[in-house]
Amino acid sequence: MSDTATKAPPPPETPDPTTEAGERPEFSLGAALRGLAEGELGSLRVILGIALVWIIFQTQNSNFLTALNLTNLMLQVVAVGLVSVGVVLVLLLGEIDLSIGSVSGLCAAIMAVLNIKHGWAPVPAVVAAIIAGGIIGAFQGFFVNFFKIPSFVVTLAGLIGWQGLQLQVLGDTGTINLQSGFIVDLTSKFFSSATGWILGIVAIAAYVGSALWRRRRRVAAGLGVEDFFAFAFRAVLVAIAVVVSIYVLNQDRGLPYAVLIFIGFVWVFAFITTRTRFGRHMYAVGGNAEAARRAGINVTRVRMVVFVLSSGMAAIGGIMAASRLLAVNQSSGGSDFLLLAIAGPVVAGTSLFGGRGTVWSALLGAILIGSISNGMDLLALSSAVKFMITGGVLLAAVTIDSATRLRRQSVRRA
Amino acid sequence: MTDATATKPAAQPKTPLLELRGVSKSFGAVRALTDVDFEVGPGEVVALVGDNGAGKSTLIKAISGIQPGDRYTARFEGNDVNLNTPQDATSLGIATVYQDLALADNLDVVENLFLGSEISGPGGELGLLDETRMEHKALDLLSQLAVTTIRNVRTEVGSLSGGQRQSVSIARSLLGEPKIVMLDEPTAALGVAQTRQVLDLITRLRERGLGVVVISHNLADVFEVADRIIVLRLGQRVATFDRETSTPDQVVAAITGASSNGQKGGQR
Ligand SMILES: Nc1ncnc2c1ncn2[C@@H]1O[C@H](COP(=O)(O)OP(=O)(O)OP(=O)(O)O)[C@@H](O)[C@H]1O
Ligand SMILES: [Mg+2]
Numbered sequence: 181m182s183d184t185a186t187k188a189p190p191p192p193e194t195p196d197p198t199t200e201a202g203e204r205p206e207f208s209l210g211a212a213l214r215g216l217a218e219g220e221l222g223s224l225r226v227i228l229g230i231a232l233v234w235i236i237f238q239t240q241n242s243n244f245l246t247a248l249n250l251t252n253l254m255l256q257v258v259a260v261g262l263v264s265v266g267v268v269l270v271l272l273l274g275e276i277d278l279s280i281g282s283v284s285g286l287c288a289a290i291m292a293v294l295n296i297k298h299g300w301a302p303v304p305a306v307v308a309a310i311i312a313g314g315i316i317g318a319f320q321g322f323f324v325n326f327f328k329i330p331s332f333v334v335t336l337a338g339l340i341g342w343q344g345l346q347l348q349v350l351g352d353t354g355t356i357n358l359q360s361g362f363i364v365d366l367t368s369k370f371f372s373s374a375t376g377w378i379l380g381i382v383a384i385a386a387y388v389g390s391a392l393w394r395r396r397r398r399v400a401a402g403l404g405v406e407d408f409f410a411f412a413f414r415a416v417l418v419a420i421a422v423v424v425s426i427y428v429l430n431q432d433r434g435l436p437y438a439v440l441i442f443i444g445f446v447w448v449f450a451f452i453t454t455r456t457r458f459g460r461h462m463y464a465v466g467g468n469a470e471a472a473r474r475a476g477i478n479v480t481r482v483r484m485v486v487f488v489l490s491s492g493m494a495a496i497g498g499i500m501a502a503s504r505l506l507a508v509n510q511s512s513g514g515s516d517f518l519l520l521a522i523a524g525p526v527v528a529g530t531s532l533f534g535g536r537g538t539v540w541s542a543l544l545g546a547i548l549i550g551s552i553s554n555g556m557d558l559l560a561l562s563s564a565v566k567f568m569i570t571g572g573v574l575l576a577a578v579t580i581d582s583a584t585r586l587r588r589q590s591v592r593r594a
Numbered sequence: 595m596t597d598a599t600a601t602k603p604a605a606q607p608k609t610p611l612l613e614l615r616g617v618s619k620s621f622g623a624v625r626a627l628t629d630v631d632f633e634v635g636p637g638e639v640v641a642l643v644g645d646n647g648a649g650k651s652t653l654i655k656a657i658s659g660i661q662p663g664d665r666y667t668a669r670f671e672g673n674d675v676n677l678n679t680p681q682d683a684t685s686l687g688i689a690t691v692y693q694d695l696a697l698a699d700n701l702d703v704v705e706n707l708f709l710g711s712e713i714s715g716p717g718g719e720l721g722l723l724d725e726t727r728m729e730h731k732a733l734d735l736l737s738q739l740a741v742t743t744i745r746n747v748r749t750e751v752g753s754l755s756g757g758q759r760q761s762v763s764i765a766r767s768l769l770g771e772p773k774i775v776m777l778d779e780p781t782a783a784l785g786v787a788q789t790r791q792v793l794d795l796i797t798r799l800r801e802r803g804l805g806v807v808v809i810s811h812n813l814a815d816v817f818e819v820a821d822r823i824i825v826l827r828l829g830q831r832v833a834t835f836d837r838e839t840s841t842p843d844q845v846v847a848a849i850t851g852a853s854s855n856g857q858k859g860g861q862r
Contacts, residue, residue, distance in 0.1 A: 401729075468700075535698070
């Protein structure tokens, strides 16, 4: 590599009249607030949203912010949240997968039938169910890719079709109860206090370590880095969040296995989407599929893999839901499961229009939506009110998404 | 008939980098190109002009291999070559900047520059991106091209102006270290200042010794950057001008067919 230009482009002391756009104003409160409103600081916005929801429910019912309730809240959101991880991947491509609810129910049914009716050991039954999910994803991805049918339509057909297959698989009884053991343990076991603390500290160390390492490399390459204060501030915030979470969970039964599994999947997919070639190609396909194609990216393969991952995550979410319910029945994966799984990431800033968002929005969105429904349960609100409020929150989130997009376009036109 | 060696200006390449003979291309009954010759040398800017539908884009696409000619012979640096697929052209070092910019608005400048050819660690598709090296190389490339209007290479391309975006597209085409860069109407839809940026950039490509092919409808731009001007009309090469010894009026006459014969005579 050549040694010229080891620093960022000319410092902007004197405004360059030929620069029409792309100016980065210095940091200011106004700009930060605007960023917040425009969803550029999407995760901060949703964290503030969660804080607001928690304060509101706490003032209405002092049981809301207890270790017991918060632990239950986390256990409640795991299944939907895992499905949302797959939803984020599909949304990043600018596609949609409406079949995830049915697929989660069908795959849970496959697992239960293999495990209970056919006497398979739990682990092979779980693996078989996840593979079945992957095959379903490949099937749907095939139609989207090779017949150029909008994913909306293909997965709408899937929504109905897989639900039918679920009824078929469950057979006459309609309900299959799970036996205690591995599958039930997934959502009912907890780590000891000490293990919880160790996991928390490892997570903080990994976060700070990798961030520092990247910062070092940029400095070594002579590239600009973020202000050290801002960097340290963010690291401290993350550390506090982890410590407080572990502390609160340890006040009750401890860190649930299920929560670790959920966060583990979020972390793995966040890593893949932001730090690997494949992830970069996903964003490119979502932003401009034709540009991606001309750049030599195999767009068909990217789409195919993402549909497989989406259905696979739906299967995993379905298994966790079954584990928590201790059974699989005809309505598993039905009702509002699909809508909540899509609403979560969208509320937390992943765009429906493709190319924008992060996998962390699956976690934050699940917590936000889960908090609202948990709180409304505590207040014993009727289903009627709950549905209307959830709908309102989703509409508000989608409106912000669209408004942001329109604004971005008008800025470009200008 | 078409005269491929019409001019003898100083800019005429000794050995052309790329030389095509007898390119023909039909789309059903439409003969888009008939027996067209074409050549471009190192450090030379060739402008391809002609009326709408004259076959300019078709010729570029034939060279870039995305729509190969029905009949042609091609020589690159004196060797016979095929231009049947985009890979053929790319591996020879022929890069194309298409008229409709192939950029992803949601990605930043560095991400767009390296799209599809990211620098990454082992592991294939799951290889770890080396953002530091990509950003470093991007800054390097932009400063070599003296693109000073892009201050922050981590700005989303969607928020850049037309001229800045065109600069990113051109810089992107240079990453593979090509020997020839072809630009299809790079200044269409750009304002005065932004056109300036792009023309300066083309001049810099020539200074780096690249062969440059530019399609443009704007003769002022053409006369500013081109060394040679090739005129296509109805799928045929009807005239060739040396910038030094010709006037826009002569070129217009050749484009419209008003006096193409006279022009050719005049150029000999
Ligand atoms: N894919 C195609 N199928 C059928 N006809 C085509 C196709 N591409 C080009 N043509 C025809 O070939 C002829 C030359 O087109 P071409 O796009 O090369 O023109 P051009 O010189 O680039 O014009 P413009 O200045 O408008 O861009 C036109 O008559 C056009 O209609
Ligand atoms: Mg054209």
